[in-house]
Amino acid sequence: MEQLLQEIVAKYNYWLYIILMMIGLYAIISKNNLIKKLVGMNIFQTAIILFFISISYKEQATIPIIRNAHGPGHVSPEAIQATAYMNPLPHVLMLTAIVVSVATFGVALAIAVKVYGEYETLEEDEIRTRIREKIK
């Protein structure tokens, strides 16, 4: 029991990311308003991005810019230590993911505005009843 608690506290950030992700999933599944669903989708995406960024973190490392290698005609005199820099690969991947998430958010909002123009509501159950009335 003691050991289990220690494991949970040591990896507290992962647990909080999972909580954040589940908040997003809950909003996607159970919220009735279309825009609320989109906010849930965005929360889900940012939780995953947060997880990837936290993988690249290293204790006692600096941001991934090579030290003593800048200036005119200057070459770094010492060998580059990989442990002295955070891993930049997840950063680059997640940079793309952020741009994609904004694009999906924009397209989804445009579709929501179109749906509002057609049915004059953003609530999912009201849209369903309007569609049923139209069929009849």
Next chain:
Amino acid sequence: MHWQIDLFILTLVIVCALAAINVRDLLGAAVLFGAYSFLMCLLWAIMGAVDVAFTEASVGAGVSTVFFVAAVFQTTRRSKD
């Protein structure tokens, strides 16, 4: 990274996320979502991903909040849940 700062901002992020999906007013949700994005950007700057933090501050917090507010003004502010 000091774990106290990390934990504090992470708690604020979760509070902001819960508030953004539970508030009844969609414009309020837009503002809370902007605050959520800025706190997220702060978290990434703490973790040393400055490029990601920069992109999130400009694209995530800026542009998507503008999209959100524009969509709310073209539709309605009211929300049932």
